[in-house]
Amino acid sequence: MSDSWPRRRLLAILRGASEPLDAQELARITGQHVTTVRFHLDVLTKESLVRQFQQPPRGRGRPRIGYSAVQRSVGYQELAQVLADQLGNDPRRRSDAAITAGRAWGAKLDAGDHPVDSLEDAREVTMTLLSELGFAPERDPEAAEPEDQVLIRMTACPLRDLARTHSEVVCGVHLGLIQEVLDRNGGRDTVSARLLPFVEPELCVARLELLARREATPVAVGAESPAPEPVLAPPSAGRMPPQLRNGDPNVAKQSAQQW
Template identity: 75%
Template sequence: MSDSWPRRRLLAILRGASEPLDAQELARVTGQHVTTVRFHLDVLTRESLVRQFQQPPRGRGRPRIGYSAVQRSVGYQDLAQVLADQLGGDPRHRSDAAVAAGRAWGAKLENPDQPIASLADARDITVTTMSELGFAPERDTATETDEQSLIRLTACPLRDLARTHPEVVCGVHLGLMREMIDRNGGRDAVNVRLHPFVEPEMCIARLEALRSTLPDPADLTDMAEVGEPRLAAPVAGRVGPQLRADPQIRNADTHAGKQSTQQR
């Protein structure tokens, strides 16, 4: 598009409109003569920046021509590559940065009023959050124990990107889940691991209880004042299902890495 302020203004108006607008409506909004508006619309149409639509006439007369801005598709693949490049050259560094970004995202989401007093509470919050974001989560009830719960994520909205940039996309999703659990009282009590593409169209979120008993939500304030609670020793002989996991994603933030060391 040529460097034309009138055309840029018309395009901005059309992008913000909820329905096509005709030349007369645009002339009233911009204060330009309708002939001038039609000239600029013809240029924008030839440059494939706007599209014409036939609209019903107002009263008698010929149908009106409405105009709508062409919505450009977002190049998510290019965006992911840019993000990966900006997050650093080392895959582990990119993973850590992506987890931190996911936590920042989770901090901005509405916090469900459901304090975590059990592994089941953490599972329910995770299922609710990921369902609202379009991941179509499913509980794997056959493998649930007192120490872990598996959630199948069957419809990742960014599946194709995650295949090419798992340390970025999966890292963000992992950080989001950890933040939602931490915000509701699950810090140092429940850890989340993400196992990308255990099947071609499915990932697994594994929630692990890091203590034999989770705190009463009413005691969370007191616990924060006296310091970090001690973790109970892991249950001997308990072996979870063996899943493939990206080592760049597992335990990508600091406190989760310390916890998982205690679990081994």
């Protein structure tokens, strides 16, 4: 839109209106001549900032033309980009901050009331959450999963483009969200959650694991404790868990070696 105060004022009035307004009403509100108002409305219409609607006439005569502002979509992708850039340059700190933010988000969500007493309960809660948020989760029916582990394929992501350059932030938020919702439903001492970004170009994986698996591993007295496995794995092209189906045997073989 050109830098025109009359047009900006008309647009502001239409954005605040609860119903479409015609040129006569706008002329009365602004004090401008109706012909001038119609000129500005034509410009705003051509720039796709307002939309025309046919309204019933007042008394006898032709139908009136009403105008309504086109609601601007919020640039969530751009907003997320700005927020991600504010978390500093240290990837670990960025990831930790993102997970904390995701937990804060999860604490505010209505996550339902499905007690997590088993791995299957955790899967149901996580699948429901991811479905509601637009991740199109799937559990591969042909995947050979251990009894103490579940893999959930996240086939969509509302912020996938940003995740390609800021995975520790975007995926960290999503991981924190999953962890918080599981904890709120009683899964804190039952399951742990990890997120594996971009195991395929358009696929991320959430991995749920029974905590008993780690508790059952003895550590010799005096031996160094193994380093904890990161809950947010670094993205790596082709880093597909061997349990997941992969149509390319070479890729599957290479992924299994890396895993």
